[in-house]
Amino acid sequence: MLIIRWIRRHRICKIFLLLLFVILTANVYYFIHHSMCSVESSKKLLEDLCNLYRKREVLGNLCQAICENSLIRFDTCTNYKHGKKVLFVECDACEPPASVKAVLKTKSDLLNRDKLDISKPNDILSTQTFLNLSNRIMRDSVLSEFGIDTSFIEDVLSELWFGRIEDYIKESGLPYPDASWVAVQSIWSLFRQDEYAFMKLHQAYTFVPKIYGTCGPIYITEYTPSGSELETSFLHRPGSSWNQRASIAISILNLIKTFNTGLHQPLEICDVKGDNFGIGDYGRVVLLDADTVFFRDKFEKDILNDQCRKHTDCDFFDCRGLCNTTTGKCIQRRVNNNLQSVCQDVFLGILPHFFAGLLHSPPSDFKLELIEILEKCAYPSNNKADIVRVPATDETFRKLHTLLSKSIR
Numbered sequence: 001m002l003i004i005r006w007i008r009r010h011r012i013c014k015i016f017l018l019l020l021f022v023i024l025t026a027n028v029y030y031f032i033h034h035s036m037c038s039v040e041s042s043k044k045l046l047e048d049l050c051n052l053y054r055k056r057e058v059l060g061n062l063c064q065a066i067c068e069n070s071l072i073r074f075d076t077c078t079n080y081k082h083g084k085k086v087l088f089v090e091c092d093a094c095e096p097p098a099s100v101k102a103v104l105k106t107k108s109d110l111l112n113r114d115k116l117d118i119s120k121p122n123d124i125l126s127t128q129t130f131l132n133l134s135n136r137i138m139r140d141s142v143l144s145e146f147g148i149d150t151s152f153i154e155d156v157l158s159e160l161w162f163g164r165i166e167d168y169i170k171e172s173g174l175p176y177p178d179a180s181w182v183a184v185q186s187i188w189s190l191f192r193q194d195e196y197a198f199m200k201l202h203q204a205y206t207f208v209p210k211i212y213g214t215c216g217p218i219y220i221t222e223y224t225p226s227g228s229e230l231e232t233s234f235l236h237r238p239g240s241s242w243n244q245r246a247s248i249a250i251s252i253l254n255l256i257k258t259f260n261t262g263l264h265q266p267l268e269i270c271d272v273k274g275d276n277f278g279i280g281d282y283g284r285v286v287l288l289d290a291d292t293v294f295f296r297d298k299f300e301k302d303i304l305n306d307q308c309r310k311h312t313d314c315d316f317f318d319c320r321g322l323c324n325t326t327t328g329k330c331i332q333r334r335v336n337n338n339l340q341s342v343c344q345d346v347f348l349g350i351l352p353h354f355f356a357g358l359l360h361s362p363p364s365d366f367k368l369e370l371i372e373i374l375e376k377c378a379y380p381s382n383n384k385a386d387i388v389r390v391p392a393t394d395e396t397f398r399k400l401h402t403l404l405s406k407s408i409r
């Protein structure tokens with residue numbers, strides 16, 4: 001009571017206390033967020049994987065490097081959320097002869113891997129049929145999940161893996177039917193992880209981290225951290241210049257253009273935040289968390305909720321929808337867009353000027369114009385109180401791109 005009376009008397013203090021509270025909560029959150037993984041569980045993951053490999057229940061081009069000659073070694077782990085395991089490793093097999101840092105990922109439960117549900121072959125002829133059938137199932141899944149037509153690729157199984165499936169089958173030391181079965185199941189357990197499938201199918205694009213290889217349901221990718229410029233932080237971090245940050249922002253804008261018009265279908269990125277972008281070699285910007293990106297057809301068919309009572313029932317993270325309250329159904333499209341989400345969540349940051357977005361502290365001669373464009377981009381309908389359900393315009397894109405380019409010197 002006393003405290004409350006005191007606060008009432010000192011109105012200014014309210015704001016200060018609120019600030020203090022936010023900062024404290026932020027620190028606690030940061031601490032919990034970064035300490036939820038253990039060295040033991042990470043090592044256990046690799047042990048379990050290698051036990052499976054020794055029993056020849058999994059195959060992959062990097063199994064040997066992980067399990068036999070220590071060319072891939074555990075370094076540190078990140079937090080493990082919703083069953084997704086991400087650890088950093090030291091890798092001599094990734095870009096030989098160099099030893100590089102790399103990222104080992106899996107969303108699969110090792111002992112309960114996703115299995116392709118067809119019958120196991122037992123002789124040469126049935127193995128041929130099995131491989132043909134697996135190929136066809138894979139081809140159909142790639143089409144339905146990603147809208148990508150692979151009819152011109154003869155061996156889709158190998159396309160989704162590393163090296164030719166026939167070679168692994170020969171080298172595995174298992175009888176032909178068993179080897180084919182293990183190989184196909186290894187590929188399937190990878191393919192069922194959206195992020196792997198998306199990344200593997202788009203390795204030709206510079207915005208996708210390189211995948212070095214796999215073992216069973218785990219895959220190892222290039223290490224492309226967000227860096228201090230992009231990591232979500234609660235206060236401005238010193239050390240990165242405006243030029244650096246503005247060029248990253250321009251790269252992200254170029255990426256958005258690619259997502260909108262440069263792929264076979266528009267790509268909706270639904271979990272937009274600074275730390276889901278990384279920086280790779282030559283300063284290229286990459287997409288780190290491909291679990292929440294969807295091509296438009298798939299998004300409109302499968303991701304959007306059908307039934308709704310209010311608009312938020314039709315949201316999927318940053319991909320916002322609208323509820324038609326007359327019919328009780330979501331309209332089948334996203335109503336904001338990639339640019340709006342990026343402006344709000346990456347460029348501005350959650351609350352401008354306190355939470356630090358990528359484009360904080362611009363040079364003073366660009367400041368007013370930049371803030372005006374960014375606010376129009378993040379809040380196209382000028383309403384900051386509500387969840388934004390309006391797209392940012394192409395004109396805003398052009399203005400922002402031009403201004404950022406001009407601001408770099």
Ligand SMILES: Nc1ncnc2c1ncn2[C@@H]1O[C@H](COP(=O)(O)OP(=O)(O)OP(=O)(O)O)[C@@H](O)[C@H]1O
Pocket residue numbers: 078079080081082084086103209221222223224225226275276278288289290291
């Ligand atoms: N290629 C990479 N290089 C460096 N760090 C990475 C890479 N991929 C992921 N990370 C980091 O590992 C952590 C978890 O990765 P990821 O985003 O894939 O998992 P997640 O469980 O979906 O996490 P989140 O919900 O925070 O996005 C993140 O902190 C991310 O920055």
Ligand SMILES: *[C@@H]1O[C@H](CO)[C@@H](O)[C@H](O)[C@H]1NC(C)=O
Pocket residue numbers: 125128129132
């Ligand atoms: C498998 O497919 C290949 C090429 O598509 C074909 O030549 C072969 O006859 C098929 N085998 C079986 C058993 O279906």
Ligand SMILES: *[C@@H]1O[C@H](CO)[C@@H](O)[C@H](O)[C@H]1NC(C)=O
Pocket residue numbers: 324325326327331
């Ligand atoms: C809601 O659906 C009804 C029936 O299909 C349609 O007439 C109406 O225009 C829709 N309303 C909105 C806001 O889309």
